[in-house]
Each structure stands twice: as structure tokens, then as C-alpha cells.
Amino acid sequence: MKRPGLIRWNFFVYFVVIFGLGFAYIFLGLDGHVKRLIEHKLSAFNGAPVTIEHATFKLSGPRIELEKLEFKDPSHPERNHFEIGKVHLELEWQALLRNRLVITDSFASNAILYPLQPLAPFDAQIKSLVAPPKSNSLASASDFLSNPSRTQLPSDDVWTAVPSFQATKALNSELDTQVAAWTKQVDALLETDHQQIDASKAAQTQDSEAQNRIILGQLEKSRLELNQLQAQVKADGNVILSKVETLTELLPHDVTVIRQGVKLPNLEFNQLAAELGAQQTRAVIDIADSFHYRLIPWLEKKEQALADAHGRNQGTEFYFSGRLLPPRLWIKKLELTSKDNTGSGAGDVIGRISDLSSEPSEQPAHMSLQASFSKAEISNVQLEAQIDHRGGLVDDRLALNVASFPVRDLDFVNTPALRMGIEQATATLNLEYLAQKDSTVVNAHNKLDKVSYRIESTGEPIKKVFDDALSPLTSLELDANGQGKTDNLQWTYTSNLSDRLRSALQQVLSQEYAEFNARIRERADQKVRDAKKAMETRLVTESDAVQQKIAVERDEIQTMIESITKKK
Amino acid sequence: MAIKARYSSRSSFLQILLALLWGSWLGFTPTWLTLQVIVLFLALIFLRLPWVWMATSFAVSWVTGAFLLDPLMNEMGLFLLRFPGLNHFWTEMAKAPIIPWTQFNNSMVLGSFLLGILMIPFWAYVAWNVRRRAPVA
Numbered sequence: 100m101k102r103p104g105l106i107r108w109n110f111f112v113y114f115v116v117i118f119g120l121g122f123a124y125i126f127l128g129l130d131g132h133v134k135r136l137i138e139h140k141l142s143a144f145n146g147a148p149v150t151i152e153h154a155t156f157k158l159s160g161p162r163i164e165l166e167k168l169e170f171k172d173p174s175h176p177e178r179n180h181f182e183i184g185k186v187h188l189e190l191e192w193q194a195l196l197r198n199r200l201v202i203t204d205s206f207a208s209n210a211i212l213y214p215l216q217p218l219a220p221f222d223a224q225i226k227s228l229v230a231p232p233k234s235n236s237l238a239s240a241s242d243f244l245s246n247p248s249r250t251q252l253p254s255d256d257v258w259t260a261v262p263s264f265q266a267t268k269a270l271n272s273e274l275d276t277q278v279a280a281w282t283k284q285v286d287a288l289l290e291t292d293h294q295q296i297d298a299s300k301a302a303q304t305q306d307s308e309a310q311n312r313i314i315l316g317q318l319e320k321s322r323l324e325l326n327q328l329q330a331q332v333k334a335d336g337n338v339i340l341s342k343v344e345t346l347t348e349l350l351p352h353d354v355t356v357i358r359q360g361v362k363l364p365n366l367e368f369n370q371l372a373a374e375l376g377a378q379q380t381r382a383v384i385d386i387a388d389s390f391h392y393r394l395i396p397w398l399e400k401k402e403q404a405l406a407d408a409h410g411r412n413q414g415t416e417f418y419f420s421g422r423l424l425p426p427r428l429w430i431k432k433l434e435l436t437s438k439d440n441t442g443s444g445a446g447d448v449i450g451r452i453s454d455l456s457s458e459p460s461e462q463p464a465h466m467s468l469q470a471s472f473s474k475a476e477i478s479n480v481q482l483e484a485q486i487d488h489r490g491g492l493v494d495d496r497l498a499l500n501v502a503s504f505p506v507r508d509l510d511f512v513n514t515p516a517l518r519m520g521i522e523q524a525t526a527t528l529n530l531e532y533l534a535q536k537d538s539t540v541v542n543a544h545n546k547l548d549k550v551s552y553r554i555e556s557t558g559e560p561i562k563k564v565f566d567d568a569l570s571p572l573t574s575l576e577l578d579a580n581g582q583g584k585t586d587n588l589q590w591t592y593t594s595n596l597s598d599r600l601r602s603a604l605q606q607v608l609s610q611e612y613a614e615f616n617a618r619i620r621e622r623a624d625q626k627v628r629d630a631k632k633a634m635e636t637r638l639v640t641e642s643d644a645v646q647q648k649i650a651v652e653r654d655e656i657q658t659m660i661e662s663i664t665k666k667k
Numbered sequence: 668m669a670i671k672a673r674y675s676s677r678s679s680f681l682q683i684l685l686a687l688l689w690g691s692w693l694g695f696t697p698t699w700l701t702l703q704v705i706v707l708f709l710a711l712i713f714l715r716l717p718w719v720w721m722a723t724s725f726a727v728s729w730v731t732g733a734f735l736l737d738p739l740m741n742e743m744g745l746f747l748l749r750f751p752g753l754n755h756f757w758t759e760m761a762k763a764p765i766i767p768w769t770q771f772n773n774s775m776v777l778g779s780f781l782l783g784i785l786m787i788p789f790w791a792y793v794a795w796n797v798r799r800r801a802p803v804a
Contacts, residue, residue, distance in 0.1 A: 113712045198767035405773075411697045412737035414775030417748045419758045 129156050133163060144397045146173035146225075161195060163188040173225065184209025184437075194425045201425050206434040210448045212472040226392045228541060228581060228588055229381040232374045237519075238512045240364040240604050245516035245558035249611070252622050257360050261353040261623065263346050267630040270346075274339055274638060281332050281645045288328060289652055292321045296659055311663055318660050325653045329646055336642040343634045346627050353623040354616065363615070366608055368601045375511050375600070376592030380543055380579040382509070386482075387532040387541060390497050391585075395486060398428065398457045420458050429456040435468070446472030455486070463487035477504045497532040504528065506547060515557070519565055522553040524575070540582045547575040560607075568603030572596065678716060683794035684787075686716040690723025691786055695731060695740060695779035705769065737775070740782050744774030747781070 124132075134154035141149035152167035165186040172180035186207045194201035243249055258264060295317050381388075405413035418427050435450035450468035468482040479502035487494040503525055510520035524547040531542045552569050556562040575596050581588035689710045696703040710720055731737065747753060760766050770776045 117708055117712055193764075196764035197761065198770075408697070412741055412775055413697050414741050414773045414778070415745060415748075416770075417757070417772045417774070419754070419761045419772065421758045421762060424758065424762050 125158075130154055134165075137163075137165065141168070141170075144393055145170050146393060147171040147176045161190045161192060163190065178213070180213050182209075182211040182213075183207050184211075191425075194429070197425065199425050199427050199429075201429045202431060202433070204432050205430065206436065208436050210435065210437040210446060210470075210472075212446060212470075212475045212477065227381050227388050228384060228391060228539070229377055229388075229579075229590065230588070232370055232377045234370045235374060235512075236364060236368050236370060237374050237600070237604075238514050238517070240368075240608060241512055241517040241519070241556070241561055242514060243364050244561040244564065244607065244611070245556055247558070249615075252618060253357060253360060257357065258626060260360065261349075261356045261626075263349040263353050263623070263627045263630065266346055266349055267634065270339065270342055270634055271637075273342075274634070274641065277335055277339065278641045278645070281328075281335070281641075284328055284331075285645055285648055285652075288321070288324055289648075292325075292652055292656060295321055296655065315660060315663050318656050318663075322653055322656045322660070325649050325656070329649045329653075332642055332645050332649070336638055339638055340635065343631050343638070346631050346634075350620070350623055350627055353627070354619050357619050357623065358616065361615075363612060364608060366605055366612070368597075368604060371601050372592040372594055372597035373590065375597050376577050376579050376594055377590070378511065379506075379509060379545060379577050380590075380592070382506075383526075383528050383543055383545055384530060384532070384541060384579075386499055387497055387530065390484065390495070390532065391534070391539075395459075395495065398455070398486075399459065399488075400427070400457065418457070420461070426456040426458040426461065429454070429458075429462065437470075446470055446474065446477070448472075450482075459486045459488040460491065461489070463489060475505075478502050493534055493536055495532075495534040497530070499528065499530040501526075501528040508553075510553075517557075517561060518553060518555040520553055521547065521575075522551045524548065524550040534585060537585050538583065539585045539588060541580070541588065543577075543579045545577040545579075547577070549573065550575055564603055564607050565600075568599050569596075572599055678798075680794050680798045682715050683719065683797055684790055686714055686719040687723050687790040687794060688783060688787060689714055690720035691727045691790065692780065692783040693720070693724035694727025694729075695736070695782055697773075697775050697779075736782070740778030741774050742778070743781050744776070744778030747777055748772065748774055 131154075133156045134151050137154060138149055138151055148171045150169045150171075151165050152169075153165070155164045156162075157164070163186075165188075166184070168183045168186060169179045170181040172178050187205060188202050189204040191201040191203055295314065298314055298317075400416075400418050402415055402417055404415045407413055420426070430452055431454060433450075433452040433455070435448055435452070437446060437448040448468070448470040450466070450470065452466045453464070454462040455464040455466065456462045464484075464486040466482065466484040468480065470480045470482075471478045472480075479500075481500045482498070484497040485495065504527075506521055506524040506526045508520070508522065509524075510518060512519045526545055526547045529542075529544045531540070533540045550573055552565075554562055554565045554569070556565075572595065575594065577592070577594045577596070579590060579592050581590045583589045689706060692706050693703060693710070696706070710717075714720060731740075748757065757772065760771060771780075
């Protein structure tokens with residue numbers, strides 16, 4: 100039997116079937132595939148889902164046409180924050196054959212920017228050039244002021260830690276020891292004395308002159324010793340009494356300890372400008388964050404670990420670059436235009452991007468944009484940006500000026516006790532971002548006019564404090580300057596708002612503290628007085644008891660001495 | 668029985684080896700990456716013994732999952748793609764048309780392809796044994 104060859108040469112039928120399937124894919128499935136691929140790549144850039152209503156890939160050109168791109172807001176993925184009505188991309192075959200995307204000419208139109216929404220609170224997952232403030236003294240102060248029990252003195256448990264309480268305890272212990280010593284000495288003397296007395300009674304019956312003299316001498320000695328002991332008890336008592344008197348000196352320390360335990364807000368408010376400025380600065384430099392943390396890393400990939408799919412590791416993709424190798428992505432020219440002549444909310448936009456590529460070391464990218472978005476109430480946006488990494492030297496710049504944009508619901512404090520911030524205002528912005536080598540400088544100047552504040556509080560006094568402090572301030576200036584290592588910028592903030600709030604808080608808190616301190620001092624004084632009185636009473640009682648015992652014994656000895664003397 | 672009779676009587680050593688090799692490549696590479704699609708099309712068009720490479724692909728894919736070979740293949744791919752001496756070679760490959768669509772720049776694709784190559788002696792041994800023990804036509 101003839102053995103068939105290695106390869107199935109009668110493959111023509113299979114070939115036709117496979118290529119038929121291939122053509123069917125190109126005509127029926129390629130557009131969907133391109134749509135999903137672009138959605139996937141743009142979502143990775145946006146940090147939130149990007150959806151495309153319709154995508155068309157045309158082999159003639161080749162070119163890609165996209166309709167209705169919706170960019171979800173990364174901080175609120177349930178809503179759109181940007182839309183582009185139509186995008187037309189002219190591609191280059193040579194690059195496409197090498198699995199690279201070079202866009203020779205392109206335009207995008209009908210851009211819609213949705214009204215700006217407040218940012219979510221600081222989240223460690225979302226990278227930002229602005230670091231979250233290290234303290235929250237404003238929230239702490241407002242919590243304190245809105246707490247109805249803020250001026251209540253601490254419970255008795257807390258007072259056990261004060262120095263006077265510890266000293267009283269030590270003095271009590273010392274007195275215990277002293278009383279025990281006195282009792283022991285008295286008991287020892289009494290035992291000896293009783294022996295003397297018994298001996299003297301026996302001597303009286305024997306009527307021995309010599310014996311009587313000896314006993315008389317011993318009784319005199321015992322009486323003397325009792326006198327000495329009584330004097331010693333009095334002296335020891337006086338020593339302890341003088342120590343009890345020193346409890347008063349511990350009063351200031353008691354007050355300090357109690358105040359430390361209460362944890363009152365710090366009056367200096369050193370970080371107040373940062374607390375107020377960080378949130379607003381983060382909102383206005385969102386575009387610099389996108390530029391720094393999204394656009395540049397998205398473009399400039401060397402290695403990218405792919406997510407697992409279908410239960411299999413999808414590995415890591417490497418991107419190689421070379422002189423004759425086109426960049427992985429290269430937008431040679433993109434014109435962005437949109438005219439707000441329909442009243443549909445699309446803004447007036449004129450923008451241009453040239454040479455935006457995944458290899459800024461070869462082609463420096465330039466971007467410029469002039470826009471006004473009537474629906475979002477944003478007017479006269481001017482953006483100039485550059486990405487230039489030629490010669491291995493980073494020179495990235497971004498300058499953004501916005502003549503007017505709305506600020507809504509900017510909360511400086513949002514705790515159960517207080518929600519305080521800007522309800523609405525009209526703002527202007529000047530932002531400069533410069534990254535060279537590994538250092539970055541960011542300057543943001545933000546001016547807010549027609550400011551209306553939101554002050555909602557459970558406590559009326561605190562509402563009044565902030566109302567009084569903020570109501571005259573209808574115009575705010577917030578300046579932020581960050582510089583240093585790229586991922587660790589050192590920020591300085593200045594603001595007329597923080598100055599005003601600081602002085603208002605310092606005034607009201609100083610008054611609160613003064614009253615509170617007075618009450619603590621009064622309670623501490625009372626406690627020390629009580630402790631002293633108790634100690635003195637106990638000392639006198641114990642001392643008197645011992646002295647009484649000595650006196651009784653001494654009287655008995657005196658009686659014996661007198662009876663022996665009479666007999667003689 | 669028909670399959671056994673078919674390979675035992677008519678299939679050559681190389682046909683069996685190619686079917687096993689193709690099957691292992693298909694089984695090792697992650698799902699639906701470009702190289703796997705190309706390998707699948709080539710197998711569908713040219714290769715004989717379709718049940719052999721399909722079964723091998725399924726078995727190898729199962730073994731890969733069961734014995735966690737993905738990290739091994741990934742490490743092999745990473746090593747080669749990061750090896751400084753090969754950077755020029757990969758760049759030249761990236762410059763060539765069509766070749767970049769094989770996604771050789773993916774560590775899993777390269778690692779699985781290399782593992783498939785390394786398994787040629789094993790598959791040759793299996794193919795030789797199958798062929799030797801088959802009844803003579």
C-alpha cells in the first residue's frame with residue numbers, strides 16, 4: 100500500500116475553507132475586534148472603562164473610524180466625564196505589518212466635557228502628585244468643638260495617674276510602715292516595763308532595800324524611754340505631716356497630666372494650609388497627574404505584565420526600539436475640533452497633537468489645546484504640553500490656564516460632626532508642570548470668586564465660628580508649590596482661607612482651653628485638699644493612739660515609782 | 668480502531684512527530700494569541716493525523732494547567748527576552764514585517780515555543796516507539 104507523504108498536499112479544500120473563514124472574519128468580525136482592542140487600550144490609559152459605539156477598520160488606507168467614544172470618570176466609574184463624537188485615523192501599512200500603530204493623519208470632533216464633579220477623597224490606590232495631608236487638625240478641632248461633653252472633666256480613673264495621687268499613695272504606705280514601727284517599739288517597751296512592774300511587785304513583798312533601789316532605777320529608765328519614744332512619735336509625725344504639705348506643690352503637674360490625657364486639639368494648626376490646599380490642588384492638577392502617571396507610562400512601555408485570562412498566564416510583553424523601527428504607537432498629527440453651534444453641549448475646541456509617540460526619546464511630542472465647554476461652564480482653556488526625552492534627558496512640560504471654571508461641593512472637612520467646604524464658586528487656574536531629569540516642579544495658582552460656603556454642623560457654636568470666620572471672605576486664593584524628587588514632591592501651600600480659619604479657631608479654642616484648664620485646676624486642687632485632709636486625720640489618729648498607749652504605761656510606771664518611794 | 672489502523676498502517680514517523688509537536692505548541696501557548704492561531708491554521712491545512720494533534724493539544728494543555736508549567740514557560744521567555752546579548756536579535760525580528768504579529772515579544776509565547784522545541788526529542792522518542800510497535804501493514 101502506498102504510504103501518504105508528510106504533508107497533506109490535497110489541502111486546497113481546507114485552504115479555501117480556512118481562507119473563507121478568514122475573509123468572513125475580516126468582513127464580519129474585524130470591526131468588533133478592533134473596537135474591543137481600542138476600548139481595552141484606551142481603558143488602560145483612562146484608568147476607567149472607555150466605550151466606543153461603533154468602530155470601522157478599512158483596508159483601503161488603511162484607516163479606522165470611531166464613533167461616540169465615552170470616557171468614564173476614574174473616581175466615579177458610573178458616569179462619563181468626557182466624550183468624543185467622531186474620530187478618524189489614517190494608518191500606515193508598513194507599521195501595521197510590524198504590529199505597530201502609526202497614525203499619519205487624524206482628526207477628532209464633537210468633544211463634550213461633562214460638568215466637573217468633586218473628586219473622591221484621597222485614595223492610596225489612585226496615584227497623585229499631591230500627597231494626602233499628614234494631619235487633620237481641622238476635623239479634630241471641629242469634632243472637639245461640636246462635642247457637647249468636651250468640657251466635662253475626666254472620670255476618676257484618669258485621676259489615678261496624676262502625681263499627687265501617686266504621692267498620696269506613697270505617703271500612706273510610708274505612714275503604714277511608720278505606725279507599724281511605732282507599735283513594734285511600744286510593744287517591746289511595754290513588755291520590758293511589765294516585767295519591771297512584776298519584779299517591783301515581788302520586791303515589795305520581800306521588802307529588800309537593795310532590790311527596791313535596783314527596780315526603782317529600772318522603772319525610771321523605762322519612764323525615760325517612754326518619754327523618748329513619745330517624742331520620737333511626735334517628730335516622725337511632723338516629718339510625715341511636712342511631706343503631706345508638699346502635695347500642694349504637685350498641683351501644676353496634676354493639671355498637665357490631666358490635660359495630656361484629654362488630648363485637646365493643637366492650637367498651632369501648622370498643617371492647616373496643607374489640609375485645605377491639598378484637596379483643591381489635587382482637583383486642579385488632575386490633568387498633571389494624568390500626564391505624569393497615565394499618559395507617559397502608557398506611551399513609554401518597555402515591559403508590561405499582562406493580566407491572566409482564561410485561567411492561563413498571559414505573560415509579559417516586551418517592546419523593542421531601534422533607529423529604523425517605528426514606535427509602538429505614533430500619532431504624527433491629530434487635529435481636534437468641535438464647534439458648539441447646536442446647543443447640544445459640545446464645546447468649542449481647537450486642539451492639535453503632533454508626534455505623540457511611545458518613543459519620546461526619538462520624537463518629541465507637542466500638544467496644544469484651546470477650548471471652551473459651555474455645558475461644563477468652562478471658558479478659555481489653554482493647554483500647552485511637551486514630552487521630550489531625547490538624548491536620555493527628560494524635559495516634560497505642561498502649562499494650563501483656565502479663565503473660568505466652576506467649583507462645586509469641595510469639602511475641606513466631612514465628618515459626622517461637620518461638613519465644611521465650598522458649595523460653589525467660580526475659579527481661575529494657572530498651572531505649570533515641569534519635569535526634568537528626576538525632579539519635578541509644580542506650581543498651581545487657584546483663585547476662587549463668588550464663593551458660597553457650606554457649613555453643616557450638629558453643634559451650633561461651631562457653625563457660628565466658621566460662619567463668622569468665612570462669611571466676609573468671598574474671594575479665595577489658593578497657591579500650591581511642589582518640588583523635589585518626582586514621586587516625592589514637597590508641597591508648600593498658602594491661602595488666605597487657612598489664615599482666617601486658623602485665627603478663628605485659635606481664638607475660640609483658646610477660650611475653651613482657658614475655661615477647661617480652670618476647671619481642671621479647681622478639681623485637682625479639691626482632690627489634693629481632700630487627700631491632705633485624709634492623710635492628716637489618719638496621721639493624728641494613729642499618732643494619738645500610740646501616744647495614748649505610751650501615756651497609760653507611763654502613768655502606771657509613775658504610780659509604781661511613787662509607791663516604792665513612799666515605802667522607803 | 669479506524670484511527671489506530673490508519674496510523675499503524677500508513678502514518679510515517681515524521682507525520683506522528685509533527686502531529687505531536689504541533690499539538691504540544693497549541694497546548695502550551697496561551698489561548699488565542701496570534702501564534703496559536705497561525706499554528707492552528709497550519710495544522711488544519713497541512714497536517715495529517717488531526718485527532719493526534721488535537722488530543723495532544725488537549726492533553727498538553729491539561730498537563731500545563733495541572734503541573735503549573737505556566738510560570739516555568741514565562742520565566743524561560745522572560746530570560747530570553749531580557750538577555751542583553753539577544754536584544755539586537757529581537758529588535759531585528761521586530762523590524763521584519765509579519766514576524767511581530769507572532770507576538771514573539773510575549774514571554775509566554777516565546778517560552779512555550781521554546782518548551783515545544785525542547786520537547787522534540789521526547790516527541791521523537793514517542794513517535795518512534797508508536798511507529799515501531801505498530802503492526803506492519
